[in-house]
Amino acid sequence: MxxxxxxxxxxxxxxxLLADEKSGEAALIDSVQEQAERDAKVLKELGLTLKYLLETHVHADHITGVTRLKTQFAEAKSVVSAQGGAPCADHLAQDGDLFQLGELEIRVLATPGHTNGCISYQVGDRVFTGDALLIRGCGRTDFQEGSASQLYDSVTQKLFTLPDQTQVYPGHNxxxxxxSTIGEEKQHNPRLGGGKSKAEFVDIMDNLKLAQPAKIMEAVPANLKCGNLSEVSPA
Amino acid sequence: MxxxxxxxxxxxxxxxLLADEKSGEAALIDSVQEQAERDAKVLKELGLTLKYLLETHVHADHITGVTRLKTQFAEAKSVVSAQGGAPCADHLAQDGDLFQLGELEIRVLATPGHTNGCISYQVGDRVFTGDALLIRGCGRTDFQEGSASQLYDSVTQKLFTLPDQTQVYPGHNxxxxxxSTIGEEKQHNPRLGGGKSKAEFVDIMDNLKLAQPAKIMEAVPANLKCGNLSEVSPA
Incomplete structure (x- = not known):
């Protein structure tokens, strides 16, 4: 791999970037519009075929690279959760969906709560958690149909049931x-680890008092159109 | 691991951060003074014993975390190349030296050229190249006894003789x-790959026309004292 x-x-x-070495089939998880050229160059230098553009959710802090990358990799299929509100995607994913890169299998885990359309992707002993589970943290739950209660269930009942040695690759740091690893987050995550109750977690999340992400008014409408800025209505 | x-x-x-899972013995390569608290927290949460503070060279762009980390991990031994001009280190390393973390073996490769005291560390199928070999680039050679000719030899005769699938972890990006990987850099490094001659490389390096690193006047004297600011003479 x-x-x-x-x-x-x-x-x-x-x-x-994930790819199967034998077949050369590749996927990008959470590409960023401004980095599309960089990512395309890496894919081409490695001689890979971009098969999937996987999104963990409709981001509020950056515009996806999906539309820009598709101009260079026309065969690539975009994937967003069926609950994400972005019907522009080629595939609307459900919990349990599988994607193949040669012999490599990518499994969709529905992990809503940061947004209602958040999904994680599991590949072998790695899990790509988007903003559901961050290193010693988690995504906020105060916009885009976020729900602290739902996020608590996603993390504790789904992600924390993966083996402890599973490597956690987050959407941000x-x-x-x-x-990180699942074992570490179960032990050391200050919001969700150490056996915190749902009530404790909801209380923490209800009192974060965060400012809106700087780019939310630009990023969410663009990401609901898979990063195709020509389809975004002027405000 | x-x-x-x-x-x-x-x-x-x-x-x-490298550690042997069984014994809990750990090493940090190229710690940064301002991140010492972050790194110490990770080490402690993972229950690791910091055995070595390994430096790839005397850095010109940041102050090492060695002295600050030693206040929390008194047993840790610092390592700098014997050619690095930093006798404050607990061990002055030579090409071929071996360090053990439990069953994990770290091998020193002398790779001078960016500075005359640059070393890389090889651990299994990974090599930590400092500023000798960067992803699609290399360190500059215009100060600290840098030598483009020497760097060419270090990269082409030493690093590029490692197996192609060796993973390259650089000092910066x-x-x-x-x-990256050795195979990729042999093929795609614009300065050193694709069979570039030493003359071509020296010509590239002689014409970079770079400004001095912003922190060089602060970082080099501090790193020659292993990051112990109380031993740095006032200018």
Whole structure:
């Protein structure tokens, strides 16, 4: 398996490149519009065929690279959760859906709560959690049909039931950490670990008092159109 | 093996945490002073014993975390190349030196050229190249006894003789890429790959016309004292 983690410094977003070495089939998870050229160059230099553009959710902090990457990889299929409200995607994913890259299998885990259309992708002993589970944190739950109660269930009943050694690759990190494990987050996540109850978690999330993401008014409408800015209605 | 790549956004430096799972013995490669607290927290949460603080070279762009980390991990031994001019280190490394973390073996490869005291660390199928070999680039050679001719030899005669699938973890990246492979750099590195001659490489390096690193006057004297600011003479 070819695996690359890539970082967009402006939005602190991680994009992941996964590929099956034998067939050369590849997927990108959570591409970023401004990094599309960088990602395309890596794919081409490695001689890979981009098969899937997987989104963990409709992002509020950056515009997806889907539309821009499709101009260079016309065969690539975009994937968003069926609950994401983005019917522009080629495939509207449900919990349990499987995608194949050669012999590599990518499994969809519905993990709503940060948004109602959040999904994680599991590949072998790695899980790509988007904003459901972050390193020692989690995504906020105060917009885009977010629900702290639902996020608690997604993390504790779904992600935390994966084996402890599963490597967690999040959608963001803001202090330079790149990965964690399920075991670590069960133990050390200050919001969800150490056996915190749902009531404790909901109380934490209800009192974060965060400002809106800087790009939300631009990013959400664009991502609901899969990053196709020509289809976004002027405000 | 426990492996973590960590990033300092200000200097775009990668710090690497390596540990043997069974014994809990750990090493940090190229720690950054401002990130010492973050790194210490990760080490402690993972229940690891910090045995080595390994430096790839005397950095010109950030101050090492060695002295700050030693206040929390008194048993940790610092390692710098014997050619690095930093006798403050607990061990002055030579080509071929071996360090053990439990059953994990770390091998020193002398790779001078960016500075005359640059070393890389090889661990299984990974190599930590500092600024000798970067992703699609290399460190500059115009200060700290740098030598383009020497760097060419280090990369082509030493690093490029490792197996093609060896994963390359560099000291820096400025566009969000986190790793590469020896095979890729042999093919795609615009300065050193594709069979470039030494003369072509020296010509490229002689014409970069780069400004001095912003922190060089602060970082080099501090790193020659292993990050112990109280030992740095006032200018």
């Amino acid at each position: 070819i695996f690359r983690q890539m970082f967009d410094a402006e939005s602190s977003t991680y994009t992941y 803001y202090i330079g950490l790149t990965s | 426990i492996f973590r790549q960590m990033f300092d956004a200000e200097s775009s430096t990668y710090t690497y 400025y566009i969000g890429l986190t790793s």
